Amino acid sequence: MASKSVAFLHFCTKAGVSQRDKTEMTTKVFCLDFAKQTSAHVLKLALLFASFCLGACGGSSGSAGNALDLGTGTQLQILDLGAVSKSATASALAPDWWRGAFMQIYVRAYQDTDGDGKGDLKGLIQRLDYLQGLGVKGLWLLPITESSDRDHGYAVKNYRAIEADYGSQADFDLLLSEAHKRGMGVILDFVINHSSNQHPLFLNSSSSAKNAQRDYFIWQTPKPTGWQIYGQDPWYASNWANGFYFAGFTSSMPDFNLRSNDVESFHHDNLRFWLNKGVDGFRFDAVGNLIENGPGAWEVQAENHVVMSKVRQTIMQYSQRFMVCEAPANSNAFAQADSCGSAFAFDLSGSVVGAAKGDTASIQKLADYYKTRSANLAPFVSNHDSFAGDRLWNQVQGNLAQYKMAAASYLLLPGTPFIYYGEEIGMASSNALSGDAALRTPMSWTADAKGFSTATPFRALSANVNSQNVTQQLSDNNSLYQHYKQLLALRNTQLALRSGTYEAAWAFQKTMGFQRVAGAEKIMVVLNFDTQANALNVSNLTPGETWAPLMGANVSATVSSAGVLQLNLPAQSFAVFKKN
Numbered sequence: 001m002a003s004k005s006v007a008f009l010h011f012c013t014k015a016g017v018s019q020r021d022k023t024e025m026t027t028k029v030f031c032l033d034f035a036k037q038t039s040a041h042v043l044k045l046a047l048l049f050a051s052f053c054l055g056a057c058g059g060s061s062g063s064a065g066n067a068l069d070l071g072t073g074t075q076l077q078i079l080d081l082g083a084v085s086k087s088a089t090a091s092a093l094a095p096d097w098w099r100g101a102f103m104q105i106y107v108r109a110y111q112d113t114d115g116d117g118k119g120d121l122k123g124l125i126q127r128l129d130y131l132q133g134l135g136v137k138g139l140w141l142l143p144i145t146e147s148s149d150r151d152h153g154y155a156v157k158n159y160r161a162i163e164a165d166y167g168s169q170a171d172f173d174l175l176l177s178e179a180h181k182r183g184m185g186v187i188l189d190f191v192i193n194h195s196s197n198q199h200p201l202f203l204n205s206s207s208s209a210k211n212a213q214r215d216y217f218i219w220q221t222p223k224p225t226g227w228q229i230y231g232q233d234p235w236y237a238s239n240w241a242n243g244f245y246f247a248g249f250t251s252s253m254p255d256f257n258l259r260s261n262d263v264e265s266f267h268h269d270n271l272r273f274w275l276n277k278g279v280d281g282f283r284f285d286a287v288g289n290l291i292e293n294g295p296g297a298w299e300v301q302a303e304n305h306v307v308m309s310k311v312r313q314t315i316m317q318y319s320q321r322f323m324v325c326e327a328p329a330n331s332n333a334f335a336q337a338d339s340c341g342s343a344f345a346f347d348l349s350g351s352v353v354g355a356a357k358g359d360t361a362s363i364q365k366l367a368d369y370y371k372t373r374s375a376n377l378a379p380f381v382s383n384h385d386s387f388a389g390d391r392l393w394n395q396v397q398g399n400l401a402q403y404k405m406a407a408a409s410y411l412l413l414p415g416t417p418f419i420y421y422g423e424e425i426g427m428a429s430s431n432a433l434s435g436d437a438a439l440r441t442p443m444s445w446t447a448d449a450k451g452f453s454t455a456t457p458f459r460a461l462s463a464n465v466n467s468q469n470v471t472q473q474l475s476d477n478n479s480l481y482q483h484y485k486q487l488l489a490l491r492n493t494q495l496a497l498r499s500g501t502y503e504a505a506w507a508f509q510k511t512m513g514f515q516r517v518a519g520a521e522k523i524m525v526v527l528n529f530d531t532q533a534n535a536l537n538v539s540n541l542t543p544g545e546t547w548a549p550l551m552g553a554n555v556s557a558t559v560s561s562a563g564v565l566q567l568n569l570p571a572q573s574f575a576v577f578k579k580n
């Protein structure tokens with residue numbers, strides 16, 4: 001026993017270094033206390049500490065084979081566990097609110113109000129008028145629940161608590177009511193595939209093979225072989241209990257066992273917790289990674305659709321809710337009604353940007369996309385992840401004509417469009433940062449950091465904050481902001497653009513066009529991506545009918561007796577018409 005005590009003390013010293021995180025701080029205090037105990041208490045403390053420390057320490061060393069018999073291990077209280085029944089199901093929003101454009105918002109980077117250099121919910125509330133003025137109808141908030149990563153929020157520690165940096169539950173309730181007053185819905189990022197390794201469920205699960213919550217996560221003994229996910233072996237040893245846990249992204253974010261009924265109930269109860277508060281829906285993270293069937297079958301398994309179909313059923317018991325899934329590997333399958341019902345159009349973004357640059361193959365792909373795919377695929381051009389592409393400004397290297405063509409291309413398509421915060425003002429990524437962080441810089445409200453915070457911001461600013469910021473954009477009638485505002489106004493006022501079908505699409509060289517049709521209402525969009533003017537002949541129309549200009553043209557156009565509409569489009573321009 002003495003040698004084991006020495007080993008534990010050594011482990012305590014090693015584990016108690018960091019004070020950044022509450023759990024680690026608790027570990028340090030515990031370790032100091034532990035060192036003072038008499039031998040009569042050593043074994044009991046050692047067992048408690050071993051089970052407590054296990055998850056917090058990440059389980060990265062390979063001592064699993066020397067585990068002690070810990071009985072049932074740790075029994076930490078789990079604040080986000082427990083049944084939640086469906087209660088208030090009404091919505092304050094218009095039935096088709098979710099067909100308007102969303103703004104994807106990283107709360108930490110949006111607006112600071114308490115001078116700590118980090119954005120918060122009160123800051124977002126202050127900026128709701130700006131978002132309403134732009135014409136946004138929905139907000140997707142990157143995770144705002146308590147996390148251990150202190151940044152992006154995807155390592156969730158408590159699914160029912162607001163991250164302390166962001167404010168209180170009361171702040172969130174106020175955000176919801178203020179957004180709803182402005183006709184905007186709020187959807188939350190829900191991390192269904194994994195939690196933090198500091199979530200109490202994982203601390204319990206990892207404390208002993210006999211723990212009541214063991215099966216909330218995925219354990220194997222001996223360590224499985226042959227696995228590689230995103231270039232890494234996803235199986236990690238735990239230090240004190242037999243077994244290796246599965247973590248598809250990183251050792252600090254263990255995958256839930258989504259075959260477990262308990263895990264399913266856990267998630268559904270947490271969804272209802274927020275739905276009962278009036279949350280308008282969710283964006284689901286990494287739904288291609290939910291269930292694994294082996295080293296060659298870990299992505300987009302058939303069972304994933306079953307999991308998401310059940311989630312969708314729970315959410316749709318509430319009125320006018322919206323959900324959208326992240327599934328880069330097979331977006332169209334997850335957009336179906338027997339799965340998520342809606343998913344991001346990851347395989348469209350490249351065509352939008354390529355078309356804007358005048359690439360004819362991209363223009364053809366863009367014109368064809370919604371001919372064969374679900375109208376519930378949500379178009380976007382960039383987001384918070386670098387794998388999805390750099391910020392649009394960087395992708396078009398600041399070419400404003402291309403930028404405006406890209407925006408017109410995706411904001412008038414079927415599917416709910418998602419704008420990444422700052423995209424509407426031409427925010428660039430940061431030159432001082434790399435990877436995802438470069439895409440997640442503080443919002444450029446002013447030409448310096450002061451519009452975001454009175455303190456030094458938590459992260460470097462966008463590289464073009466001096467030239468592209470809200471103050472500058474609002475004062476320029478020809479700005480990107482005004483361009484986005486006009487496009488959203490069109491979408492918000494024209495039923496066919498919000499919910500119409502996608503019809504009569506064509507592409508020819510560097511031009512393309514399509515119609516959006518809702519009953520008798522027909523809208524025609526024509527785009528010229530060329531750097532020179534082009535005369536277009538749109539054929540197969542009804543002779544004699546007239547089309548009134550809505551945007552990008554000044555006069556009505558009449559279809560010839562041969563069924564052809566002749567249009568002259570200047571270089572890098574587009575026009576929108578409505579059939580009289």
Ligand SMILES: [Ca+2]
Binds near residue numbers: 114165
């Ligand atoms: Ca703050």
Ligand SMILES: [Ca+2]
Binds near residue numbers: 193291
């Ligand atoms: Ca998984």
